[in-house]
Amino acid sequence: MTQLSLVERTKQALVDENFLRGDPITGDRYYSKEFMEKEWEHLWTRTWHVGGTVAQLPEPGCVITAEIRSESIIMVRGDDMSIRAFYNVCQHRGNRMVQCEETKVKRLVCNYHSWCYGLSGDLLIAKDSEDFPQGSPVGKVNLKELRCETFGGLVWFNMDPNAKSLRDSLGIVADQLEAYEMDKMVRVMYLTGEVECNWKVIQDNFNEAYHVQSLHKELGTFIDDHYQNTAFEIFRNGHSRMLMKGALPAGNGKSKKVQAPLDAMMRAWELNPDDFEGRAGEVRVALQQQKRKLGEARGYSQYANLNDDQLTDYYHYTLFPNMSFTMAADSYQILRPMPHPTDPEKCLFDHWYFVRPAHGETKAATPLGEWPMEAAKHDVFKHGEKSLGWVADQDLSVAVAQQKGLHSRGYSDSYLANQESRVRRYHEVINDYIAGRI
Ligand SMILES: [Fe+2]
Structure with a gap:
């Protein structure tokens, strides 16, 4: 089977002609509490959201939190180096577990009754565990996990267990x-x-x-x-x-001189703006060529993946x-x-x-x-x-x-x-x- 090019696949992913139904964009969508709650139920709790960057979680025990409406989500790097997401709530009596945006811990410990969870969300220690008539919560009452994936150096979460993968x-x-x-x-x-x-x-x-x-x-x-x-x-x-x-002034550059900040962009790539006086429309292609020529040596390995247009x-x-x-x-x-x-x-x-x-x-x-x-x-x-x-x-x-x-x-x-x-x-x-x- 031949692999379709990215350009071909992009074309295939586009909406068909006449894709608009013409649904009215009414004002209440922007101020009604009822509409806000519909969005929460059907939209926010079913879609992927960025919670932070992978760089914030370099080692086991690194934790970040993200808030969406009144919900708080914990994302944590585990001992196995995978990143998991949990609702930020202790399963004992509902206290919020992590109260800051970023921290590093050995275990996730609730500050109310000291219930102690491992980095993979399992309850390790509950004080007086023999005193629970329904049986010890240890190993049973674990943090509630939600979907978590990474893409593009970002950590994403999704509250819908049945959601499609992020990809x-x-x-x-x-x-x-x-x-x-x-x-x-x-x-x-x-x-x-x-x-x-x-x-x-x-x-x-x-x-x-x-x-x-x-x-x-x-x-x-x-x-x-x-x-x-x-x-x-x-x-x-x-x-x-x-x-x-x-790198292309609107109207192809009505002024004769290349203006700021394009002049600085050119100098950064060893081009002289004065050489392009009256030819500002040619800067874009010149800059693309220059970036292609010098980019790799400057450490921009991504240029090899980008087409010429994407360089500017x-x-x-x-x-x-x-x-x-x-x-x-x-x-x-x-x-x-x-x-x-x-x-x-x-x-x-x-x-x-x-x-x-x-x-x-x-x-x-x-x-x-x-x-x-x-x-x-x-x-x-x-x-x-x-x-x-x-x-x-x-x-x-x-x-x-x-x-x-x-x-x-x-x-x-x-x-x-x-x-x-x-x-x-x-x-x-x-x-x-x-x-x-x-
Ligand atoms: Fe804008």
């Missing part, structure tokens, strides 16, 4: 992402901001690039942001990607239900609005930025300037107190006002451009989950 759930996206060698990248920026809007306000924003020219004018100096030059691919499994040309362009994925991965050749970012524990009109917006360290680099260029090339600590704050990255700040500048507008009696549905088809499609997939069609 099957990502489908074609996993095959495409593998080329980037994400597991060799370091999370140098690790931010979470509480924002006063429903999680879908932010996810909708990442499902279209129609807003880029109005909200992110600065990106036009190095990204070709016109929709007719951008490819949109929507996959049947609910995920999608958008291919945007980088941004492949922006939206992964159902709530993640965006923006992939570049040497870095990627995760943008993720998590649902708030109780309030449908708030969310917790994660911005993680990963960089591939080249030989000997101690600094990484991030959306917030140069940061140390090392795993960052988690910084959690309220939107507006600090920057979440300048592009994300621009996106969020409309999110709160939109949340208010969605309440209006004057709003009944979105009126979408073709280039925003992913927005309606996404809501239709949510409806499919809620109605039990997926």
Whole structure:
């Protein structure tokens, strides 16, 4: 049997024409508690979520926790080096076991009555175990395990015991992402901001690039942001990607000189921006050739897996239900609005930025300037107190006002451009989950 190429398999994974039903995107989806609970029951508890990075769990006994709504999940590296996930709750009386985001332990011990579990979740010691009329809980009442897998240097969990494997759930996206060698990248920026809007306000924003020219004018100096030059691919499994040309100024560079930050990108690869005065449209291909020539010696082994376009362009994925991965050749970012524990009109917006360290680099260029090339600590704050990255700040500048507008009696549905088809499609997939069609 001949193996189909990735390009062929990508084509096969696309939705068919006329894929939209036209389900209305009504305002209540963004503020009703009833809809929020439907999402919890049918969506969040059935899909794969990223809980952290594999790099956070280097040795047996390393533990991380992740929260999704009011649920807390423990992920732990076992003595057998496998990573397991458990609900963060003692089986004795329901106390939360691990109270911090990251720790290292020999055993998992509840601080209430000292029940002691092994790293694989089995109860090893219960005080006064002879005093239980129903028999000793030891070896019987173990931590409740849930599905846990790794992909791309990330630890993922799923609360649905019957869910497809992570690999099957990502489908074609996993095959495409593998080329980037994400597991060799370091999370140098690790931010979470509480924002006063429903999680879908932010996810909708990442499902279209129609807003880029109005909200992110600065990106036009190095990204070709016109929709007719951008490819949109929507996959049947609910995920999608958008291919945007980088190192190519919008309109092919109206200014004669190559502008910032493209000039700095060129210098980093031993190209002189002055040589391209009046020819900014040629920079993209020149940079691709230069990266191809110098990349391997600089330690970028992933370049061998990437096509020429991927060396300069941004492949922006939206992964159902709530993640965006923006992939570049040497870095990627995760943008993720998590649902708030109780309030449908708030969310917790994660911005993680990963960089591939080249030989000997101690600094990484991030959306917030140069940061140390090392795993960052988690910084959690309220939107507006600090920057979440300048592009994300621009996106969020409309999110709160939109949340208010969605309440209006004057709003009944979105009126979408073709280039925003992913927005309606996404809501239709949510409806499919809620109605039990997926
Ligand atoms: Fe944006």
